[in-house]
Amino acid sequence: MKRICVIGLGDMGSGLAKNLIKAGFDVAGFDLSPDRLAAFEAMGGRPAASVAQAGDGAEAAFVMVMNGDQAKAVILGADGLAAHMAPGGSVLLTATIRPREAVEIGNAMDGTGIHLIDTPVSGGFPGAQGGTLTMMASAPDAIIAQARPAMEAVSATIHHIGTEPGMGQTVKACLQTLIGSIFSATFEASVLAAKAGVKGEHLFKVFSTSGAGCGCTNTALENIIDRKFANTGSGIGTMHKDLTISMDLAEELEVPMQMASTAMQIFHAGKSKYPDGDNWACTRVIEEIVGAELHR
Known part of the structure; x- marks a missing residue:
């Protein structure tokens, strides 16, 4: 796994991106803020003009947005990640949303060929920037194993706490x-x-x-x-x-x-x-x- 994208490059997402780049991944990113995109490019990332462009061919995508509606839009929309990522790739839902919203996203992704890892994080800004976040990951073992190198780049502690969407949340x-x-x-x-x-x-x-x-x-x-x-x-x-x-x-x-x-x-x-x-x-x-x- 080499090609990654990060959607949402604020305090938390910028930390994810920084540590993924540091770990040697090819990282594309998207944010609505031009200043955040510029900072992302300065750290070695590939800024994208849209979610679709960021997700194009990505093997894993970190979603660090603010709420469930935003998560649904960037994952499930016509120009969302599920329609543009590499087949067999995984969306890592690191944003904190309602458990039932994660379930809805997971159900909607059935049949797309893209997997969902419901994995909110804890550790705040210092943890994100330092690559020491705690992850609460819920997905089947094989999916976690496939994404683990990217997860380890941003996290010091990965808890595998379930297999179904919503359990992490x-x-x-x-x-x-x-x-x-x-x-x-x-x-x-x-x-x-x-x-x-x-x-x-x-x-x-x-x-x-x-x-x-x-x-x-x-x-x-x-x-x-x-x-x-x-x-x-x-x-x-x-x-x-x-x-x-x-x-x-x-x-x-x-x-x-x-x-x-x-x-x-x-x-x-x-x-x-x-x-x-x-x-x-x-x-x-x-x-x-x-x-x-x-x-x-």
């Missing part, structure tokens, strides 16, 4: 309920500390060396105390969207989700007030209510 939805809840609890704890007069550096040292310390807690708190609420590679719109997917799945399956629903509202407030901010901007909404800020 389901695991990702469960993961995001946990991450969103950890973030939200960290936001609240930081404001409680600020109101009580605790220094941010003291709080960070205690949290990071206790049982509560983890990548999610540490990253959130460090950005809060350094007052980095934008341009950290963790746009608030993505987590807001992911929690919406989690809550939608919980509604569908009739599972009560008290923590995730609270996190959803915290992120909704943050996105409403700071739509261009990062996840940590949710903290500012709570800080503004109580009139206290946490600094290092």
